[in-house]
Amino acid sequence: MSGSRKSHSSETTVDVVIVGAGFAGLSAAERLVSTGRSVMVVEGRDRVGGRSRSGEVAGVQVDLGATWVAPRHTAIRDLASRVGCTTTGQFAQGRNVLWLAGRRRTYSGTIPKVSPATLLDMARMQTAVNKLVAPIDVNAPWETPGADRLDALSFGEWLDRKNALPSTRALMTIVSKVQWGCPPGDVSLLHVLRYIRAAGGLDHMLDVEGGANQDRFVETTQEIAKRVAERLGDRVRLDTAVRRVTQDGDGVTVSTDSGEIRAGYAIVTAAPEHRAAIAFEPALPEQAEGLARTWPMGALSKAFVAYEKPFWRVEGLSGEAVTDTGTVFITFDVSPAPGGPGVLMTFCDPRVFDGFDPRTRRDMVVRQLVDLYGPQARTPIDYLDHCWGSEPFAPGGPHPAAGPHATTRYGKALTEPHGRVHWAGTETAGEWAGTMNGAVLAGQRTAERILTLLPRAVREGASR
Template identity: 35%
Template sequence: MTGQAGPGGAGTTVTRRALLGAAALAGAAAALPGAAADAARRRRHKRKRKKRKHPKRPVHRKPAGARSADVVVVGAGLAGLSTARRVAAAGRSVLVVEARSRVGGRTLNHDVGGGVIAEAGGEYVGPTQDHILGLAKEVGVDTFPTYDPAGSNNLYYAGGSKQTYSDSSPLGTAPPDPLAVSDVAAVVAQLDQMSTSVPVDAPWTASSATSWDMQTLETWLRSNSSGNQRFMNLASVATRAIFGAEPREISLLYTLFYIASAGNETNPGTFERLFDTPNGAQQFRLVGGSQQISLRVAAALGDRVLLGHPVRRVVQTSGGVQVQGDGVTVNAKRAVVAIPPTLAGRIDYQPQLPPLRDQLTQRVPQGILIKAEAVYDRPFWRDAGFNGTTVSDTDPANVTFDNTPPSGTPGILFCFIGGDAARKWTQVSDTDRKNAVLANFATYYGDAARSPRDYFEMNWSSELWTRGCPVGLFGPGQLLEYGPFLRPPVGPIHWAGTETSTYWMGYMDGAVRSGERAAREVLAEL
């Protein structure tokens, strides 16, 4: 998912000026449904309501300069912005408080020059991701196919040898390694079947939830396959790219839920949809980069989005809730905390959160993932019939994709570095890591790959307000015991973020879904 030019650095920082530019592109009316009728709606909502009885809460005086809204949202990623958009469209007042000087959360556009954008964070969309695709359409962001034309080849590199293959085979993007193919086919079929018994809204209630959450994915794989090293290497490559983790770090129940969630209300999830490009989660990209969606929504919200104000404290009050951030205080009737659980746990809550909700935030670490990208004058690998997709047993670049813009130039090749590979290669210098990545690219596609005109990375684990990617992880025992506390509100405090989604957890679609769900919750209480 990501891009960094140095330690702790990021790709292009998008500021308030960029939001104004996005407003000119999108238009407030296009990005915010019913904007013209907001004032009328607000007048209609000024009716008397019966006073509700609440437990006694501390009374906090409104500090000088504090702002007020019906709803305050913490976090201006896709989840938080989706919440705010729906709340505003319903005629309610809303403010979004964001720690960074940009919007977009785990999506980030990086300008490689000449107005060309490469995604340094989440970028792909695909079938059954109806909510992110719907939002993109509403704000005027088009999709285009990931480069994978008919007749092009994927590359598999293992044991020092190259093998080309088509992802139109029954295995999809998974390589047909003769030493692992039978294990891959059998294991994927079994995981898909098991996942059908996992309720996406409550995976901890599955009939086998206890036994599945007592073991890691790796334990199960070794017990249900030949366990040969080539197969286990492929399993690791898959989980590094999908979770930013190794198979030993995630529970079997969590894995099955993740598979089940890779669908929608009418199409059951499958592992193939997670991993594949054709008909999978990597099928399409977004014109102008994925962050463009957040930029356009934020532009429509205008000064309701407050950037550069890390939230330090959330206080329940007699009137609802008070959010205290650096340089800003917001009083509201309801709050939506739309950030990863591990970040939500770093906020000071008064009164303290219920113990099990608090414990949850201590048990869902972010995955570790680096996205490294090389920029060339042209995508030379296409000349040999390659589509840029590589699966490899060699670190650090285990998985690569063609990230070239729709115009065809410049050529951009990126890799994911996740799990053990990320832990190892974050401990070397930036130069050594870059050289290792380019050496891998050259092994796969020839010496021309050693000399890009530009190279950048994003290490999301060094990003202060994300602390890892692509998603929060549940190890053995965690989903069963603490999963039930992911979504339920705590008083006037509601929760959003892709980790709270029932479908497409860990993806942009899950973020949008979670924001829309949180908006429904708060609107029902106002």
């Protein structure tokens, strides 16, 4: 990649060292550099972008990871605009497909039009969720009134207590697998409510028009990160996994396989679970170590199936489908143009997907698309998939799946600095936590905090 360096033996001194070249790390670096500060960004992967990664199917660039932005996601939109990346609307014209309990039907809108009993039950559950979401403190959910009670339950246990109908439970399971990469029984109710509140509410989190899924980036989301990294130039080092962070009264030393970086402060943008891969001296406090243990990353896989044309559009279908059977549980149309190629993006359950060989995974996905869209889906021209839980470095996604008690017991460690080590990453964002927008905001805010801590004389000298 132009504009960044592969790992090499070196010893470097900078004002701030940043661990992680996702949107949080790159945004922090961009802000610090704009004030004249010296920065080094170290990334263990061989690429920038974090949970954003590009792929190609049938000649079309697609997002293997983070994909959509809402109109209200102004921070990531501004960043993209500055580096020349543009958005396109998520195609949502026509009727959606629902496969539930072995039956196929079509519907319009965000919520599937199932039986009247299920519609009433879905409305009841949505009202109950909205009532619980309203008082949540997204910056400190453990301080929300009744936090202990909410955190003691899994999302699945809450659905049980509310006597959710099987069809309602199935739809909520799909939401859980998309958002947290796990079934409802694996994630705390408080954690779920915090993410829904941070996302602007349940409707905003799920909606296309006006919601979190309204637009995609034509160039892909990772391309934004690549262009920011190119501007930062040799301040970004890839293939540079951090092994140890030591600190004293004068600064921090970040040790990698290729050398050491000395800095006044460090910003670590790794997800909570991945903080555990770094040895800290002095050691992290018990609460911070507990956070790494109890906020595991979820797991989610994606597959893209390409056809000569988006044939489903001719039949009045949007390309959006929801299903409770098999490995695929949701699909979207990410075709570049009406004339083709037609590309369906599918979310796949890693528990019944990742362990198979690529050919078997392809056959499993195509079979389900035939059920959803008919016999024309049987003959794709290209296929691509990506299993985030199988990545060799910092695996998992899209978000942490914090279980019961983990937020109230360890949540404070999300943002509480460890001496000269400060934390960023989308999980720390408060509002918009879990989104690219949240990552950008977290990086910028952490950079601002660091700027207030750097020696005034140095800061003033750097700005002249």
